[in-house]
Amino acid sequence: MKPATLESERPSARDRILLTAHDLFYRHGIRATGIDLVIAESGVAKLTFYRHFPSKNALVLAVLEHRHRHWMSWFTDALTRHRPRTRPPLEALVPALAEWFHDGNFRGCAFLNTMTELGGSLPGVMAACRLHKQDMTAAIAGLLPASRQRKRQALAIAIAVDGAIVHTQFERDAKASLKALDDLLRPYLG
């Protein structure tokens, strides 16, 4: 996952804020990350920050939106990269996730994390999280053969994936999680 911006020029102030916040929020959590730190790390003045984002909450929502675009484009790309020629496309799922789980910066699903941190308190977070999971599930459904049970199967698989994500997050053992996920997926591989 992620180069984020390959452009060689220095990104605009807004982008620097967004990317810095994305990193800090993901790494340390949102409530644990003060605005002042985001501002210092992105090398921007306080007034500049507040010109682009009216509040920390607005920044949080913008970061989630950015994260969603970024993650989904990585995910669909990884799925096509690992797509096997002859065998069922679903086999791409575990290798794709393996890329992510083995990334040194992996800290679970940003949407699940954000939701547990401030799901109830910041309106919009819940919706963003649902949208994200919905799109992830749809991408998984795209790997399954058309059938009357496709949606149902995709949901079960998405739930297994979420389990593997959180398990990797606290157990720090990507290999074991992936093997277990593979076990759970076996019946769906035809």
Place this chain on the structure above:
Amino acid sequence: MKPATLESERPSARDRILLTAHDLFYRHGIRATGIDLVIAESGVAKLTFYRHFPSKNALVLAVLEHRHRHWMSWFTDALTRHRPRTRPPLEALVPALAEWFHDGNFRGCAFLNTMTELGGSLPGVMAACRLHKQDMTAAIAGLLPASRQRKRQALAIAIAVDGAIVHTQFERDAKASLKALDDLLRPYLG
């Protein structure tokens, strides 16, 4: 899940603090819950609080310990209550979880929530979370027939359960989660 204390007498100051904190932390998150609120809600003086718990962090760890005991005793009890006479014991799992998921106060796994909120920052939280999941997995293993793959199967099932927990948490649709979990478990039911 839970009556917590059936004793008719007023619980001790320490217990009131512990139970109040448990509720508030679980419902609104830990960082979102100030010490002052815990103190006010448990009807205790500030000094009394600090005589029992040297800091908020100590309270957090005590609450997790309490939660672990409480949850595990509910879990094993629910599993035996739903144990079918003639069919495989694993069939008790979904009905047991259904009790929890349908509880109006359900807000996901307290350990996963706490870990995402302050896993890195408060030493001890990570360990408590691992211990909890380890014990949960062991309880699940107890439902499986002895075999060389029992541990491996229990891990896969525990991951599916965690997925169902978080899915219920953000989608608020216990029925769908439980059906999907049932799908995932089918191969393990013999």
Place this chain on the structure above:
DNA sequence: GTCCATGTAGACAAATCTGTCTACACTGAT
């Protein structure tokens, strides 16, 4: 009776966090 553990009420210090405000500099378009 005295002492100690345990309790209540609430003021207070110190840190931290969000958001506002003043003052100034650079750049490109008109």
Place this chain on the structure above:
DNA sequence: ATCAGTGTAGACAGATTTGTCTACATGGAC
């Protein structure tokens, strides 16, 4: 040349949070 937009630096207000401290009450053990 001027002006609007965007930027920097940093002081400041106001709220909130954790944890300490003083002063006092009660009830059981010895």
